Amino acid sequence: MQIKDVLLAPGCGAFFYDDQAAIRSGRIQDGFMYVGAPITPGFTSIRVPASSLSIGLVLTDDAVVWGDMMNVQYSGAGGRDPLFDTNKISDLASRVVAPRLLDVDASRFRDSCTKVLESVEHRRLPLAVEYGVSQALLRAAAHLQRKTMAEIICTEFGLLLPTRRVPIYCQSGDAREINVDKMILKGVDVLPHGLINSRQKFGAAGQTFMEFVKWVATRTRKIGRPGYHPVLHFDVYGWIGQEIGLEPQLIADFICGVADTVPGYTLNIESPADFGSTQAQIENYAQIVSILDNRDSSARIVVDERCNTLEDIRLFAEAKATHLVQIKTPDVGSIADTARAVLICKENKVGAYVGGSCTETDLSAQASVHVSVATQADMMLAKPGMGVDEAFSIVGNEQNRLLAMLNRRRDQNENVGLKHGVACRTLLRGSLS
Structure with a gap:
């Protein structure tokens, strides 16, 4: 072999x-x-x-x-x-x-x-x-x-060669303010993650978090290029549920309140609460999603915790228990299952975000880009690491190189098809004469 x-x-x-x-x-x-x-x-x-x-x-x-x-x-x-x-x-x-x-x-x-x-x-x-x-x-x-x-992914899963660039999402780590500025100056599509992983960063009743959200939106308008309008995405590591309470209505009310402070922006809230098990997460997240949808809120729920494997992703997508699934690549396992996960999300009209972790490497990040682009995911994580520059360079450059190669391949295929068509017409005219 x-x-x-x-x-x-x-x-x-x-x-x-x-x-x-x-x-x-x-x-x-x-x-x-x-x-x-x-x-x-x-x-x-x-x-x-x-x-x-x-x-x-x-x-x-x-x-x-x-x-x-x-x-x-x-x-x-x-x-x-x-x-x-x-x-x-x-x-x-x-x-x-x-x-x-x-x-x-x-x-x-x-x-x-x-x-x-x-x-x-x-x-x-x-x-x-x-x-x-x-x-x-x-x-x-x-x-x-x-x-x-x-x-390879396109061939094995019966997909057309992709043409669309996949939006890139950067994460700030603890150096929030400096890294937010970097993201804005580089025109990142989705930002900033924020690493809201402690009570200190979330604040009493979420006040510290809300102030940070407003600051990010204000900073985007202040130093961003004309017309720059990113999606705002914050990972709160379950702290809304821990601080506000594990009641879907209260969580939805809080999220709507945050969205109201940044009108005109799409607001992604990742991991608003941890309800302790996959089944409990599905049931309660489905209620939060329903409340936000009924209010026509600009906020979207992103699931991470308790949604690890391909089967977990299928259950969340089919139950409409999220607006967007983080397909956390090392937790999903085989990268073939990452491709399957994106396609499951698309079948169920749920957003697919090919994520992963800051603990990854340049090689795993580059492979993730190919799967993301092939399946035309809704967004993908700039990784590895917690710095903006390196991860954005690795993922962004790999995507641009890939799209250039795919465009060339598409042109070659079209030229071959055109020549084949001419040859067929010539043969047909010969047989008729």
Whole structure:
């Protein structure tokens, strides 16, 4: 077969793994550190440098294609896989995954993913493994077929070559004001995330958060170019529910109040509350969505927590329990499932946001761009890391390069079709004469 060897290389994610439970409990920040003991199992401190593991597939022509495995920033929270352990993942990849990779047709992306990522003793492989291995297999299929990764996705899922640019969403991290200015000056489509992950940042009754929302809108008008009008997107990590209460009506009232302070803007509110389980999240989010829709509010709900796997995404989309799904790529697992997730959202007329985590790498970010563009997602995250410049450059440049290649491919196909049509007409005239 086309894969003759498998390489493993330890690496660094672009940010840190954070103990969300400890941060929510009120741990104090000391510079970049959090003070106190961790709560979530697996964490030795509240903030841990993100690790990753690269898997390289050595093909028969000696080309090596790579994919990167890692978990998300808030590992072990909201039903997610536990903290990434490089040694355990490396051992599993060597024992289980590598032998499977040597026995597949790597030119067939979906088939090879299905075979390589089969369960072990009725247990699904860690989602980080699915994510990294599927990236490598997507690159292998693209290399073997001399196509872009996006074209492989289009072929395998029966999609037309895309033409539309996917809007890019940047996240600010804790350096909110400086990074908001960077986003505005660079004309980012969707901003700023805000990292509203503590009571201090949300404020009593949400007052601090509301002031920040108004400041972002004001700053956009003040320093943005003429006509610049981004979508405002804030991740509140469940703090509306924690501070206002877990009552859908109260949460919807609060969100409408925030939207009223920034008239004329589309306002995305991600993770307004955590109701404790996927089913409870679906039921209560559906009520919030219904209330906002009935009021014709400019605010939209974005689901993240409790909506991790492909099946979770299907349940939320079918129940209309969100306006927009964050398809958190490392939590979904196989990147083929990210493509499926976007298509499920589209089938159910729910927005699809191909997200991910600041803990990712340049390789996983670039692969995500190809899936986002191929499936024509509604927006995609600038990643990895918490800085604006690097992530926006990696994702934005990859998208522009990809669209240039796809435009050329489309022109080539049209020229081939035109020549074929001329040849057919010539042959037809010859047969008639």
